[in-house]
Amino acid sequence: MPAPAHLTDRHPTVSPERLIAQLVPPPTFNxxxxxxxxxxxxxxxxxxxxxxxxxxxxxxxxxxxxxxxxxxxxxxxxxxxxxxxxxxxxxxxxxxxxxxxxxxxxxxxxxxxxxxxxxxxxxxxxxxxxxxxxxxxxxxxxxxxxxxxxxxxxxxxxxxxxxxxxxxxxxxxxxxxxxxxxxxxxxxxxxxxxxxxxxxxxxxxxxxxxDYRHRGLPPAPEPLTDDEVAARAEGVDGATLDGFDELCDHLATMHPSRYLTLIEGVKAVYITGVHPVDDQAVALRLVALTDRLYDAGIPVVASGAKLDTVFSPEMLEGGYRKKYLRATSRLLALTAAGMEL
The missing domain is CATH 3.40.50.300 (P-loop containing nucleotide triphosphate hydrolases)
Structure with missing residues (x-):
């Protein structure tokens, strides 16, 4: 099986025609x-x-x-x-x-x-x-x-x-x-x-x-090691593998409207080195990516910090609190699915 691809190697563009074609519910609600x-x-x-x-x-x-x-x-x-x-x-x-x-x-x-x-x-x-x-x-x-x-x-x-x-x-x-x-x-x-x-x-x-996503679910799983994440990614066809900081930097190079095209065709997302973020711009881009991953039903597997600690306590006290809590809820659902791969 070939090595997993990287989201950071993708540079999607979205035409006006594509924007109109995207005006439909996401696949999980088909x-x-x-x-x-x-x-x-x-x-x-x-x-x-x-x-x-x-x-x-x-x-x-x-x-x-x-x-x-x-x-x-x-x-x-x-x-x-x-x-x-x-x-x-x-x-x-x-x-x-x-x-x-x-x-x-x-x-x-x-x-x-x-x-x-x-x-x-x-x-x-x-x-x-x-x-x-x-x-x-x-x-x-x-x-x-x-x-x-x-x-x-x-x-x-x-x-x-x-x-x-x-x-x-x-x-x-x-x-x-x-x-x-x-x-x-x-x-x-x-x-x-x-x-x-x-x-x-x-x-x-x-x-x-x-929140129905958490009914019967255990708390956020203990993160895997970087090597474990990389090894799991190699066993999944259509998976991508990226470092957390590199992925965050890559998200900054494009408008969030391109994130849907960025993950098109991806079956699972593997991320190494997750850690809490305290930059609002980085956090909001992660929220936008999480929403697109959730809409597409793409599982997530990660190493580093637990995914329910990505958004700092200071951020959870601010004006975007509800947005960050929604993203955390969706990340936990995606990681639960990822652990079943």
Missing amino acids: DVSFDSYRPDPAEPTQAAAVGFCRRFCEEARKNREGKRKMFGKRETLPGVGLYLDGGFGVGKTHLLASMYYSLAGGSHPAAFATFGELTQLAGVFGFTECIDLLADYVVVCIDEFELDDPGNTTLISRLLSQLVERGVSIAATSNTLPEQLGEGRFAAQDFLREINTLASIFTTVRVEGP
Whole structure:
């Protein structure tokens, strides 16, 4: 078997056409539906959320078709908004993908994107062109909605407001209530108008419950040695093997929108020399990579520090706390899968 490849040897590019083609749910959610969602009987908000999502789809479809006027013409009705707020691993993305599939089969297209992919789409096509591109969609589904900087706040507020006016409905998931977006990350009070505009678009539905990824799972496994990781990587077809610092440096050379292409075709990721990071930029790039790995269902095997210690205590006290906790939750699920290889 050939030696494992290295992610650091890959230098992906993403064309505008590829960005549009990526506006679909990730592979791990290819077959989900409202019927396959299993609400926790102990958490009534989960079953209630399914009902809200179904009604949202009915209203979004009706509003997209518009109101019939004289001579067969139709009047465009504004889109509707649904915002699923909740902790980690309660099935919000499952429900979001179910809304996408419920609406995608009609006469209008549907889009599914992470928040970062949506802002990248606007950056590549331009603000006006991005609106024109999405104006005929029935719904835009946004996973892990979050405001990282003032520029994104203004951009997304204007973008979504204009799409709603054109009849596009918006569904989103997040770990932060709409009116609290941006808190602890920048001077959110200076952008209250934009944040309040965003909040007014949505009906907020809370989804409670424990993280399903950790049900029955042991704590983070003891890390392997560098040699053990390298030996395991050699036994897995389609695996990659990289040093942690080298991988972090490589991630800095490209926009996070390329991370999905970076891991395309990879079956498992092996990393040596993991250690805690205290640089915010490095940590946020690791979060973005973790999200792409999780979406693609790619197991992770690592040596060095335990993966639940990658983000320093200081970072877990800051404005990106929820983002780092989500990434830790996903890393533990991926490493559990990696230990079974």
